[in-house]
Amino acid sequence: MSKSKSNFLRVKCGDCGNQQVVFDHAASKVECIICGKSLVKSRGGRSEVVAQIIEVLD
Numbered sequence: 089m090s091k092s093k094s095n096f097l098r099v100k101c102g103d104c105g106n107q108q109v110v111f112d113h114a115a116s117k118v119e120c121i122i123c124g125k126s127l128v129k130s131r132g133g134r135s136e137v138v139a140q141i142i143e144v145l146d
């Protein structure tokens with residue numbers, strides 16, 4: 089699996105169990121649409137997925 093490729097990821101919120109699709113190269117942070125917990129954090133221009141990854145979508 090190429091590391092340079094961007095993917096959409098289905099992630100699960102650790103707090104409320106909500107699943108939503110996020111872009112793993114999002115320029116900004118992504119929060120759970122239900123409870124507001126951070127799912128993707130922006131760190132030094134890179135995104136870091138902090139939620140549980142359920143599925144990688146091409």
Ligand SMILES: [Zn+2]
Nearest residue numbers: 101104120123
């Ligand atoms: Zn949540």
